[in-house]
Amino acid sequence: MNRKIITKKYNHLFFDLDNTLWDFSYDAKKTFEKLISKYNLLAKIDSNNPDLFLQAYKKHNLQLWEEYKKEEITKEHLSLERFRRPLSDFGCQDKSFAKKLSEDYIETLSGFVTLFPETISILDYLKPKYNLHAITNGFEEVQIKKLMISGLNKYFSCIITSEMAEVRKPDKAIYDFSLSKAGATSGECLMIGDDPESDIEGASAAGIDQCWLKLNETDNCIDATYVICSLGELKGFL
Numbered sequence: 001m002n003r004k005i006i007t008k009k010y011n012h013l014f015f016d017l018d019n020t021l022w023d024f025s026y027d028a029k030k031t032f033e034k035l036i037s038k039y040n041l042l043a044k045i046d047s048n049n050p051d052l053f054l055q056a057y058k059k060h061n062l063q064l065w066e067e068y069k070k071e072e073i074t075k076e077h078l079s080l081e082r083f084r085r086p087l088s089d090f091g092c093q094d095k096s097f098a099k100k101l102s103e104d105y106i107e108t109l110s111g112f113v114t115l116f117p118e119t120i121s122i123l124d125y126l127k128p129k130y131n132l133h134a135i136t137n138g139f140e141e142v143q144i145k146k147l148m149i150s151g152l153n154k155y156f157s158c159i160i161t162s163e164m165a166e167v168r169k170p171d172k173a174i175y176d177f178s179l180s181k182a183g184a185t186s187g188e189c190l191m192i193g194d195d196p197e198s199d200i201e202g203a204s205a206a207g208i209d210q211c212w213l214k215l216n217e218t219d220n221c222i223d224a225t226y227v228i229c230s231l232g233e234l235k236g237f238l
């Protein structure tokens with residue numbers, strides 16, 4: 001963890017959700033396993049290896065999310081294309097099946113919430129000391145349902161989604177929108193998240209201090225106000 005020599009007093013903490021407070025990657029994997037079995041997907045794409053389809057999905061999904069973050073494509077386009085393209089890679093041109101998978105993916109994913117081991121204890125520790133808020137690029141209907149199911153909604157004064165702000169992280173405008181919603185100034189805020197671009201560069205551009213949650217040992221170090229490897233390390237300076 002980096003620590004500033006003079007510890008700053010923050011009043012507002014903003015948290016990212018996916019892969020910061022809950023294990024999105026694990027929940028997405030479980031969702032895929034359920035869909036592959038439910039729709040007998042491997043027979044449809046004439047494959048016996050679910051990982052190959054998953055790899056193709058991830059490749060297209062990543063590329064589409066980059067376009068979505070830059071506001072080049074709509075949520076609807078992203079939702080459909082991330083299934084239509086990998087299916088097409090495997091020779092399946094059934095667009096209505098892609099649409100069905102896309103809708104069921106959102107529905108199923110909303111029902112899985114695997115919190116990180118320290119999520120509840122750190123929020124219980126921070127809640128009496130700070131105003132806590134969430135900022136997410138995730139689809140609103142998924143994130144709101146996950147917050148309700150997990151009980152995390154009770155910790156946050158403001159929950160800001162990119163759909164609500166009509167702009168996505170890392171755009172500075174979503175941070176300005178969040179400051180205004182929370183009634184806060186940038187100097188009294190800290191953004192905590194796992195994504196170097198969306199969470200760290202975005203907050204930095206808005207003049208907000210940043211805490212990078214470095215999930216993998218092998219990730220390159222980036223320039224953030226603080227770097228932590230687990231949420232429990234927040235207690236060291238907050």
Ligand SMILES: [Mg+2]
Pocket residue numbers: 016017018019020193194195
């Ligand atoms: Mg994240």
